Amino acid sequence: MHQLISVIGSKGGTGKTSISHMLCHGLGLFGRQSISILTDAEREPLSRAGRHYITLDGRTPEQLEKILEKLSTMPNWIGVIDGGGNRPDMDRHLYELGGLVLLPFRDSQEDMRTVVRDLDRYPNALGVPSQWPTNSWQQMAAERTLDEVMQAYRPRLLEPVYSVSASKLLLQAEVPSHLPSIxxxxxxxxxxxxxxxxxxxxDPDNA
Ligand SMILES: Nc1ncnc2c1ncn2[C@@H]1O[C@H](COP(=O)(O)OP(=O)(O)OP(=O)(O)O)[C@@H](O)[C@H]1O
Ligand SMILES: [Mg+2]
Structure with missing residues (x-):
């Protein structure tokens, strides 16, 4: 069976594109085949060169439908859909398509308040702390904000995706042949x- 993961959310700039590429990259490091599917009309498609995964352009409904049709014939492949901010109808559609739905949010009251609304709206979706601080003082402050704003949602959160400046290398048109181990x-x-x-x-040894 193929699998489909949607990375969505009401707010712009939360890390949807970065997380969808980091996820595909990480899956590739585990020897899993995946496709990063672009649906955001504001973004240009990225080349496959140098990646551990395939990139496809699903920016029109027709393109997306074709990709999903093809994916349904590709057992063991994982599709990861990169949503776009501020598209409630499209998000609803991608939520219904996704076997797993991820809602990234950053360490701010505003991001957390928005993701709480999305978690209520999409009851099977999971929140992903994104661009999370690596400095221990900032981490403690972020945890306090989490407790204040979204304590009740903690069971629906993945572990944080830390801030890594090298993540932008995956969003370049072409990825360098050597990527930092972080x-x-x-x-x-x-x-x-x-x-x-x-x-x-x-297989942990595969990584
Ligand atoms: N884990 C991370 N570490 C460092 N920088 C990050 C990380 N995740 C995202 N960023 C940076 O934050 C900015 C926004 O990230 P990104 O484009 O992935 O968000 P988005 O949710 O896809 O935005 P949009 O709503 O515009 O599609 C970018 O400059 C990106 O490089
Ligand atoms: Mg994006």
């Missing part, structure tokens, strides 16, 4: 959690 580690951490949630096995 980016590989954060990507693997995300992929491992997603594979666990999907009930798919992974």
């Amino acid at each position: 980016l590989n580690n954060v990507s693997r951490g995300l992929a491992r959690q997603v594979l666990d949630r999907l009930g798919l096995p992974y």
Whole structure:
């Protein structure tokens, strides 16, 4: 069976595109085949060169439908849909399509208040702390804000995806042949959690 993951959310700039690429990259490091599917009309498609995964352009409904049709004939492949901000109708559609739905949010009251509304709207979706601070004081402050704003939602949160400046390398038109190990580690951490949630096995020695 193929699997489909949607990365969505009402707010712009929360890390949807970065998380969808880091996830595909991490899946590739575990030897899993995946496709990053662009649906955001504001973004240009990225080349496949140098990636551990395929990139496809699903920016029109027709393109997206074709990709999903093809994916349904590709057993064992994982599709990861990169949503766009501020598209409630499209988000609803992608929520219904996704076997797993991820809602990234950053360490701010505003992001957290928005993701709480999305978590209520999409009861099977999971929140992903994104661009999370790596400095321990900032981490403690972020945890306090989480407790204040979304304590009740903690069981629906994945472990944080930390801020890694090298994540932007995956959003370049072409990815450099060597990527920093910190980016590989954060990507693997995300992929491992997603594979666990999907009930798919992974070989830690493969990573
Ligand atoms: N884990 C991370 N570490 C460092 N920078 C990050 C991380 N995630 C995202 N960013 C940066 O934050 C900015 C917004 O991220 P991104 O484009 O992934 O968000 P988005 O939700 O896809 O935005 P949009 O709503 O415009 O589609 C970018 O500059 C990106 O490089
Ligand atoms: Mg984006």
